[in-house]
Amino acid sequence: MPPKKRKAAAVQPSSPAPPSPPAPAPAPVSAPANVRRGRSAAGKSVDAQPQQQQQQQQQQPPPAKKAKKAKAEPKPKAESKPKVEPKDETPAIGEAQIAKPEAKLNIPVDEMCTLHNYEVYIDDDGIIYDASLNQTNASSNNNKFYRVQLLRNAAGSFKTWTRWGRVGEGGQSAELGDGSLNDALSHFNKKFKDKSGLSWSDRGEKPKPKKYTFIERSYAPDSESEEDDPVKEDPELDKAPGDVIKQAPVSKLDPAIQELMELIFNQQYFAATMNDLNYDVNKLPLGKLSKTTILRGFQALKDLSELFDNPALAQANHGMAYPEATEALSNTFFSLIPHAFGRQRPPVISSNDRLKKEIELLESLSDMKDASGIMKADGKDTEKMNLLDRQFQGLGMEEMSPLKRDSAEFQELATYLMATRGHTHKADYQIAEIFRIERQGEKDRFEQSEFAGPAKDRRLLWHGSRCTNFGGILSQGLRIAPPEAPVSGYMFGKGVYLADMSSKSANYCCAGISNGHALLLLCEAELGDPMHVLTDASYSAGEDAKAKGMSSTWGQGMTGPSQWKDAGCVHPSLEGVKMPDTSAAAPGPTNVPNAYLMYNEYITYNIAQIRLRYLFRVRM
Structure with a gap:
């Protein structure tokens, strides 16, 4: 008897509507949090490059057999699986290709497959026979994909399906095999080895030069199915004669929070953001993008950054001249x-500016992947709970309270926003809403950290990012770039970047991509006393600060607040926290000798230093 195969399909919810005009509503709202992942990466910020640095199924599969450590082979050929290290935050490359016991997976057949009623084969050891391969070669103007799947049907017929072509196009395809498992496995293994230069059992190894690269995919149940039709706004479009369309439950959220959810989870803005960053969502949808693939992307950029800093590494580490190593x-x-380059030649990443742009892409992908997971739901969920309510619940907020516009709290915060616009930024805000917020667990994390106790130098500071990043930011918190990321992508090292001038942070919101809508955070940050003070960029600032026993860097700019006051005037919980006193004196020249930056930067190197306190929804 051939081994059993399992498959599950995801159900994609309808797309949120574009944001509607703001409706004032003061009532606080809270919801229980979802279970959250631990580690978290941050938006970064510099003056020179604002966009570059800040920043389930219808059928449940039966349990899989526990994977063995040595071999992963259906009966015919020995095929060992990659070694799986003990559980860690960062999974081993290829681990997503192994179905865990009791796993609920969504493993779609290639969307252009002409084999009907077939499904992806999983062997007795849980190995998923689905391989996505990519090859980009700038000098040859190649940007190609190769897809190979081992498929089976209920009658026990096995086929190997392959499809290949230029990224962004349908390409060509072929069906291989005589129907037996042995023959299909032989074709699958041969195609994978021919294209990647690696055996299927070694797919987690380093990619071979001038060969295709194996792209690990996520099979989580919230990942979108490649077989799904585009999301339809109107359920009547799918209505068959005699069908009764159930009305979605009415939202229980405050109208202001409903509009915020429509903004954060707006799928049109997701598409526009990925297009702006040249990411090819058709080739690798957000839901299929694995954490390991993002980290491998960071590592590739880190290798490039080290090459920029030391060209001798081209020969020492890569055995080739500098231009060839950069291209490789x-x-x-x-x-x-x-990336979606169309028929244009793929570029070579040969400058720090281009490197920073790609770092921004990976950081945005991390946040948007989290938001994408929140957006997915099965049909039963949407029948029981309004879509916006479920999305808000997915953020896991302890508190989100729209402020009354005539309250002293609102007025103080609005003044801070409007009075700290840099003269070089030409920022023009229209405040739609201000929310007092609290992420679940963030207060406890702070109070149990080394930064608790009497304030040393605690300030209320700005952080801006794309609207599409806020599903990840609110659910996971502000994050610090992973070890795989190149330090040269961050002006003062890897950390969370904050500002005391609102327009500096607003530059990172990229409001043009979201139809003029922007989201800004006010964060309570314990900076420590003293801070590591610099007047120019230093990639080693984080390590230098820690070596001196300091927890933050202050990049001093030419312009900044003239006076500071206690933020207890905004809310009693902020007593002891400082904020600019713009009523006493407008921001002006700091007279810092040799200042290179136009405005102040504050960089924290531990996420426990920060609590998100307010969220501004503005038009720019």
């Missing part, structure tokens, strides 16, 4: 993270 590493990155 660029090819690796674009093979891992698919």
Whole structure:
């Protein structure tokens, strides 16, 4: 008897509508949090490059057999699986290709497959026979994909399906095999080895030069199915004669929070953001993008950054001249993270500016992947709970309270926003809403950290990011770039970047992509006393600060607040926290000798230093 195969399909919810005009509503709202992942990466910020640094199924599968450590082979050929390290926050490459016992997976057949009633084969050891391969080669103007799947049907017929072509196009395809498992496995293994230069059992190894790169995919139940039709706004479009369309439950959220959810989870803005960053969502949808693939992308950029800093590494580490090494590493990155270049030649990442742009892409992908997971739901959920309510619940907020516009709290915060616009930024805000917020667990994390106790230098500071990043930011918190990321992508090292001038942070919101809508955070940050003070960029600022026993860097700018006051005037819980006193004196020249930055930067190197306190929804 052939081993059993399992498959599950995800159900994609309808798309939220574009944001509607704001409706004032003061009532606080809270909801229980979802279970959250631990580690978290941050939006970054510099003056020179604002957009570059800040920032389930219808059928449940039966339990899989526990995977063995040595071999992963259906009966015919020995095929060992990659070694799986003990559980860690960062999974081993190829681990997503192994179905865990009791796992609920969504493993779609290639969307252009002409084999009907077939499904992806999973062997007795849980190995999923689905491989996505990419190859980018700038000098040859190649940006190609190769897809190979081992499929079976209920009658026990096995086929190997392959499809190949240029990224962004349908390409060509072929069905291989005589119907037996042995023959299908032989074709699958041969195609994978021919294209990647690696055996299927070694798919987690480093990609071979001038060969295709294996792209690990996520099979989580909230990942979108490649077989799904585009989301339809109107359920009447799918209505068959005699069908009764159930009305979605009415939202229980405050209208202001409903509009915020429509903004954060707006799928049109997601598409526009990915287009702006040249990411090819058709090749690798957000739901299919694995954490490991993002980290491998960061590592490729880190290798490039080290090469920029030390060209001698081209020969020492890569055995080739500097231009060839730069192109080879660029090819690796674009093979891992698919970009939509059309018929244009893929570029070579040969400058820090281009490197920072790609870092921004990976950071945005991390946040948007989290938001994408929140957006997915099965049909039963949407029948029981309004879509916006479920999305809000997915954020896991302890508190989100719209402020009354005539309250002293609102007025103080509005003044801070409007009075700290830099003269070089030309920012023009229209405040739609201000929310007092609290992320679940963030207060406890702070109070149990080394930064608790009497304030040393605690300030209320700005942080801006794309609207599409806020599903990840609110659910996971502000995050610090992973070890795989190149330090040269961050002006003062890897940390969370904050500002005391609102327009500096607003530059990172990229409001044009979201139809003029922008979201800004006010964060309570314990900076410590003293801070590591600099007047110019230093990639090693984080390590230098820690070596001196300091927890933050202050990049001093030419312009900043003239006076500070206690933020207890905004809310009693902020007593002891400082904020600019713009009523006493407007921001002006700081007279800092040799200042290179136009405005102040504050960089924290531990996420426990920060609590998100307010969220501004503005038009720009």
